[in-house]
Amino acid sequence: MDRSPGLSVRLRLALSYAGFLMVAGGLLLAVVWVFLLRYVPDDVVQAPQRGRPGLHGPTRSDLLAAFAPKAAIALGFLLVFGLIGGWILAGRMLAPLARIRDATRRAGSGSWGHRIHLEGRRDEFRELADSFDTMLGQLEDHLAEQRRFAANASHELRTPLAVTQTLLEVARNDPARDNGELVERLHAVNSRAIDLTEALLVLSKADQRSFARERVDLSLIAEEAAETLLPLAEKRGLTVETSGSVGSTFGSYALLLQMTTNLLHNAIVHNLPAQGGVRLTTSTHQDTVVLTVENTGRELTPHLVSTLVEPFQRGTGRIRTDHAGVGLGLAIVRSIAEAHGGSLTLDPRPGGGLRVTVRLPALTADVER
Incomplete structure (x- = not known):
């Protein structure tokens, strides 16, 4: 099936990881900002003390001017960290999938003798690999059985045909031979060939499970x-x-x-x-x-x-x-x-x-x- 190219799963996982970090970081900064606003009024003037003039305290505009650049730097760092970390983590997570992909391609080309043998403890990828290995084993056994069956069937079908040919050659080389015995033997050989053919048809019908119930x-x-x-x-x-x-x-x-x-x-x-x-x-x-x-x-x-x-x-x-x-x-x-x-x-x-x-x-x- 032809498909248009798209983003790789690894890149999408890295972008998802980075996006999650950005959202989480943005929410954290919003919480910090709301928390700081509770203690900073719009305009605070400190009363004059003995020997000192009155001082103006920090305002929200001052807080925003100091907080915004740091928040932007933090979000930028989270973006870079999320992309790099997500790319590395996605690569490690998808490494078993690459082995499974290579195995399926080899199986698609007709190679059934290989196995994935994925190491590690059981998880979703290991279960998928083990299931694929089991399927390959069953397909390999089934293919070997079918080849052996085809060879045996060819041999069994060849035998009555060879006997028939031999009897006909004997009859042609000896015209004076009694044809009654020849016909009887040909009938027996032909009946055996018919029985074998019908048995093969029944076996094929049963294997295909194409029957009414x-x-x-x-x-x-x-x-x-x-x-x-x-x-x-x-x-x-x-x-x-x-x-x-x-x-x-x-x-x-x-x-x-x-x-x-x-x-x-x-x-x-x-x-x-x-x-x-x-x-x-x-x-x-x-x-x-x-x-x-x-x-x-x-x-x-x-x-x-x-x-x-x-x-x-x-x-x-x-x-x-x-x-x-x-x-x-x-x-x-x-x-x-x-x-x-x-x-x-x-x-x-x-x-x-x-x-x-x-x-x-x-x-x-x-x-x-």
């Missing part, structure tokens, strides 16, 4: 997700249990259903080969609605669990099958939960498996209106 009952969403994925669970010999009370929140029904479906799908796919189970529970605690998804499975270390929410990350030993997903399931869940003002927590279960807890703000009367 309405009253949503998590218990009904959990039941719908369980009914949808029940055939997959039965095919794998797993049991799915849903329980809990009504848990109303305010958000997007489609995104929250996608979140719950992703959690249940992960719990089914990454489970025991047989005789395993999945449990969905909804509950309300004060101003929070909680959705918990637990599944049996192999034992997971806390370090491995902490990496599962990263995009395109899969647990060790997880085999990529037709239902393995594209590696964005929990990343989408976390983005949807955060877009609704909630949080996602992952904990390894004793004896194996995973417990995923999603906490969302409960629907209040104020929000509902």
Whole structure:
């Protein structure tokens, strides 16, 4: 934004300081003048004494002639002192602001690695600098995450395209090859590319928080997700249990259903080969609605669990099958939960498996209106 040049803040502070001193000095001199006038009449004549003639005492005009030059000198001194002292004090006070300004300019040019690290005790400037340092750290982490995500997404999207190209080249070099197998493999690769693209779109929509909000009952969403994925669970010999009370929140029904479906799908796919189970529970605690998804499975270390929410990350030993997903399931869940003002927590279960807890703000009367 183009702005016309104006006086610097330092100069304005110096002028304000000098002006305040001038006003305070003028008031002080006025008080002194009024005080002196009480004891000096307009014309005082001292009575003659023995051996001495009568003398005239000081008058107000004499007092004014003696007082005015001294008062002008004092006001001039206050003006010079106020300008010089105000300029020095303003410079010292605004020194931290100059460091913050330089940091913002560097950040505006694309440099995120620097920090202000303003010394001294906490005051307004220190709080501003600390807040700016925190913001720079968050932006740097977010930028690194976005770059890592873009690199992973490019890699994941490149894989099905490369496989498709390889299959087409094989078919072109071997015309006598059975096309039925080729078409089947191309269909599977293309379906995976479509699933990945749709997952990326859902993740982008959740990150941008561009969705309509309405009253949503998590218990009904959990039941719908369980009914949808029940055939997959039965095919794998797993049991799915849903329980809990009504848990109303305010958000997007489609995104929250996608979140719950992703959690249940992960719990089914990454489970025991047989005789395993999945449990969905909804509950309300004060101003929070909680959705918990637990599944049996192999034992997971806390370090491995902490990496599962990263995009395109899969647990060790997880085999990529037709239902393995594209590696964005929990990343989408976390983005949807955060877009609704909630949080996602992952904990390894004793004896194996995973417990995923999603906490969302409960629907209040104020929000509902």
